[in-house]
Amino acid sequence: MKISVNKFLLVIILPVLLSSGELCAQDYIKEQYDYSKELFKSEQYFDAITELKRLLFFDKSGAYNFEANYLIAQSYKSGARLNDAVKYFTISQMYARNDSLLFQAKLEVVKCNILRHTAGQSLNLLNQLERDEHFSNMQREIIYWKGWSYMFMDMWDEASLQFGKISDNHPLKELSDKVVKDKYSVSFAKVISYILPGSGQIYTGEYLSGLMSLGWAGLFGCLSAESFVADRVFDGFINSGLFLRFHHGNIQNAEKFAVEKNKRISDKALIYVQYNYKGPKP
Amino acid sequence: MNNPGLTIARFLPIFLLIILFSSAVYPYSCLYTENDSAEYPLASPQNIICFADYLYCQKDYLRAIGEYERIAPALLNDTIKFKIALGNKYIGKISQSESLLFLLGSSSIFSNEATLELFKGRFLRNDFTGLRNLYDKREITSAKYNEKIKQMYYLSFLFDEVPLPGHESFTNLFPATERKSILEFINRKENPEYKSLWKAVMLSALLPGAGKFYTEEYGDAITIAIVTGLSGYLACDNFASGHNFRAIAFTGLGALFYAGNIYGSAASAQIYNARVKFNLTSDLKLYLNKNNYFLPEYENFCK
Numbered sequence: 150m151k152i153s154v155n156k157f158l159l160v161i162i163l164p165v166l167l168s169s170g171e172l173c174a175q176d177y178i179k180e181q182y183d184y185s186k187e188l189f190k191s192e193q194y195f196d197a198i199t200e201l202k203r204l205l206f207f208d209k210s211g212a213y214n215f216e217a218n219y220l221i222a223q224s225y226k227s228g229a230r231l232n233d234a235v236k237y238f239t240i241s242q243m244y245a246r247n248d249s250l251l252f253q254a255k256l257e258v259v260k261c262n263i264l265r266h267t268a269g270q271s272l273n274l275l276n277q278l279e280r281d282e283h284f285s286n287m288q289r290e291i292i293y294w295k296g297w298s299y300m301f302m303d304m305w306d307e308a309s310l311q312f313g314k315i316s317d318n319h320p321l322k323e324l325s326d327k328v329v330k331d332k333y334s335v336s337f338a339k340v341i342s343y344i345l346p347g348s349g350q351i352y353t354g355e356y357l358s359g360l361m362s363l364g365w366a367g368l369f370g371c372l373s374a375e376s377f378v379a380d381r382v383f384d385g386f387i388n389s390g391l392f393l394r395f396h397h398g399n400i401q402n403a404e405k406f407a408v409e410k411n412k413r414i415s416d417k418a419l420i421y422v423q424y425n426y427k428g429p430k431p
Numbered sequence: 432m433n434n435p436g437l438t439i440a441r442f443l444p445i446f447l448l449i450i451l452f453s454s455a456v457y458p459y460s461c462l463y464t465e466n467d468s469a470e471y472p473l474a475s476p477q478n479i480i481c482f483a484d485y486l487y488c489q490k491d492y493l494r495a496i497g498e499y500e501r502i503a504p505a506l507l508n509d510t511i512k513f514k515i516a517l518g519n520k521y522i523g524k525i526s527q528s529e530s531l532l533f534l535l536g537s538s539s540i541f542s543n544e545a546t547l548e549l550f551k552g553r554f555l556r557n558d559f560t561g562l563r564n565l566y567d568k569r570e571i572t573s574a575k576y577n578e579k580i581k582q583m584y585y586l587s588f589l590f591d592e593v594p595l596p597g598h599e600s601f602t603n604l605f606p607a608t609e610r611k612s613i614l615e616f617i618n619r620k621e622n623p624e625y626k627s628l629w630k631a632v633m634l635s636a637l638l639p640g641a642g643k644f645y646t647e648e649y650g651d652a653i654t655i656a657i658v659t660g661l662s663g664y665l666a667c668d669n670f671a672s673g674h675n676f677r678a679i680a681f682t683g684l685g686a687l688f689y690a691g692n693i694y695g696s697a698a699s700a701q702i703y704n705a706r707v708k709f710n711l712t713s714d715l716k717l718y719l720n721k722n723n724y725f726l727p728e729y730e731n732f733c734k
Contacts, residue, residue, distance in 0.1 A: 177471070177472055199497070202482075203482050206485050207478070
């Protein structure tokens, strides 16, 4: 009977003893993770990164590898350190336990690329995700972020197409359509300026500049014609040179105004999205 | 009773219980240090140092310094202090770095390295006057790296307007294979191919475009000569033809080009001289960079 009690004790105690070291370590690692998470939640990102790095350094089991790297990346992202954020989101992908977590981390890399204005790169990543059959049930989200990438690439017509695939009434589709409608045609501005100096500027709403262009080009056009008619060839050439200079300047000016105005329209739309759009943002 | 298996079976649970009890009393010993008495094992000095070393090698200097500074001053050894100084240097906290390097330079196992780092820091951030002051005052010296420091001291003269010390003592500091290159730089510093500003002005006043030709701006020279000449010719021609208004207009234009030509030549000479100086500095930096500034490599604490 005594032997059986001892055997019983052996059976109970030995596993407990053997696992106690691991359990004890795990307690502290969990405590460290919780503490880091609290720092992150309270927006103390610098300290959160330090504690998460400490966690990764001491957690030999690797139990929190995904969460810690992901939170470090999020902290860097919150501090606008987007390159570091991309680095840690990429590391976290290696420790993703399932497709959902992997997709989440990959999508964060896409968002960082959108934010750091390397939307071309984010589009490449989204195309890769689109082709990957592991994420075939995530197509809607991929299309949504493609739309965002196009918005940041100033390709609003493409953005409208992408958001249109989600819903015809998608608010971002409506916004993209509005931007496309509001934008000026740079080629049109140049062509009409070529035909009638100043008209390109007037088209972009720069009336004074348009009238001045028209005035200068008109004046030197008239003077050169008058000189040639009066057989003052040298004056004619000088005045023609000045006319061509003003005419060329007028075309460049019209193009510049159209590009500037389009940029302003795009920026205004992005600012509107930043403050008024309620859906997911990068 | 004499059965050995029975005796082991009787004492083994007691033995195991003692071990288990001891692990409950000293729960932290199960973590990364054996004799840790800290309340929270990750906050023990050994673990902090370990973690800070890791951060330092990851080049996360700001956090590494923060971790090192959490350790009690009594535990801060020379290695840690040197790493803090280097870390501060890398993140641009120069004054903190220098004050620590001064301390380490005067008495520590890293006194040679700290002294060298002090001079190196000043040299790399182009504080040549500061470097020479430090060297001349002899407040801090390094027996091991004295020659390297002397090299930096001499090289510093090539970067600014201060006259060079003797050639021989300068070139002899460098390896025989490099002496020719060093001598070339010395010659470029002492006999720069500067263009005289006044010569450029006088030439352009005598013949428009000649000043620019002198400063090797050949395209500008030809343009100026043509434009000024043409304006002058048109002015004369119009005066001769009785077109006084046009003649005055072309005279004004010609005078404007003429004045611009003189001013442009003076500016061009200055730009030329600045370019000569800039080329010397950039060539020298490239050369020194290629030779790692003639500085030795020493342990960087990260293997």
